Amino acid sequence: MATIKDIANMTKVSPTTVSRVLNNDQTISVLEETRLRILQTAKELGYKTILERQAEKHMESAKKTPNVGILLCQTLEEEMSDPYFLSIRQGVEEELLRQGITTTSTVRLYEAGSNPYIHDFDSLIVIGRISEKALKKVSDHIQNVVYINHSPDDSLYDSVVIDFVKSTELALNHLLKAGYKRIGYIGGVEKEHANSGKIKVEDERLTTFEKFMESEGLHDPRWTFIGEYQMSQGYALMKRALQLKDLPEAFFIASDPMAIGALKALQEAGLSVPTDVAIVSFDDIEIAQFTSTPLTTIKVHTKEMGHTGVKLLMDRLNGRTLPLKVVLPSELVVRQSCGAVK
Incomplete structure (x- = not known):
């Protein structure tokens, strides 16, 4: 590789003069003819200054770094009211930084159609439920897509999910072992974003609850209450349940x-948890351990879901072609609300 000394020998000037000209030193006094001769010689020899080499290295690194988009199927209000999805997103962002990927953008589904950055993504991490057709309407050119908390087609796309069936059975078996027979259900409606808007889809927590209780000969549809996945709905649905003569x-x-909303309704009714009504809930968000009666709940490793989604994406970018579906385990965290802890 050519050096400053080589250029100095060919142009008949000192190495110091060559260095100052090549580094665009404005204080040097040199003939224009000499300056041009130095620049031309450096070009012919393929010499590059330190700044030029650093710039080329940076550009090469930028070319290799994927432009990853994070598509959120939740509005900001939905994400704030249910920290489940917020925690997944935080896990994604943490792992992207660990992987050295800083060229990322977060887009919410409702604004994706008008967002110009969506067309710049070469990889996409989707958090939430969206159909394959709806995703292609948003952007049909992205090859590497990872779904988190949803798997529309595990023969085509990488995905990270939990086993809602096993998780629900874990909660119900715990209640049965604690001696409870009259068990009710409070939940929301699972929806998937499609081209025609949101459509209702199966919620495996509900269907597993119904099948499990039927198999035990304990199912009573009067004890099932469905609304939206919001704290205020948990409160309102428990208020409805309290109107029953035979409360579960x-x-x-x-x-x-x-569950936090339901606790409030029970408290207002003068009922004690777990003495009068026991509760097992789902997620294990941070506040679950600090409620008036700490919640027994199914812990979902949401941040690890985000971490795993990014790792699957990086594996894809490194050449893997076979799609993978990763099912993360959940666990029961026993606190006071179920009556199993004295």
Whole structure:
């Protein structure tokens, strides 16, 4: 590789003069003819200054770094009211930084059609439920897509999910072992974003609850209450349940925010948890351990879901072609609300 000394020898000037000219030193006094001769010689020899080499290295690195988009199927209000999805997003962002990927943008589904950056993504991480057709309408050129908390087609796309069936059975078996027979259900409606808007889809927590209780000969549809996955709905649905003459002695509640709302309704009614009504909920968001009666709940490793989604994406970018579906385990965290802890 050519050096400053080589250029100095060919142009008959000192190495110091060559260095100052090549580094665009404005204080040097040199003939224009000499300056041009130095620049031309450096070009012919393929010499590059330190700044030029650093710039080329940076550009090469930028070319290799994927432009990753994060598509959120939740509005900001939905994300704030249910920290489940917020925690997944935080996990994604943490792992992207660990992987050295800073060229990312976060787009919410409702604004994707008008967002110009969506067309610049070469990879996409989708958090939430969106159909394949709806995703292609948003952007049909992205090859590497990872779904988190949803798997529309595991023969085509990488995905990270949890086993809602096993998780629900874990909660119900715990209540049965604690001696409860009259068990109610409070939950929301699962929806998928499609081209025609949101459509209702199966919520495996509900269907598993119904099948499990039927198999035990304990199912009573009067004890099932469905609304939206919001804290205020948990409160309102428990208010409805309290109108029953034979209130269930325990409830499986499909999200921690709904369980917190339900706790408030029971407290206002003068009922004690778990003495009068026991509760097992779902998610294990941070506040679950600090409620008036700490919640027994199914812990979902949401941040790890985000981490795993990014790792799957990086694996794809490194050449893997076979799609993978990763099912993360959940676990029961026992606190006071189920009556199993004295």
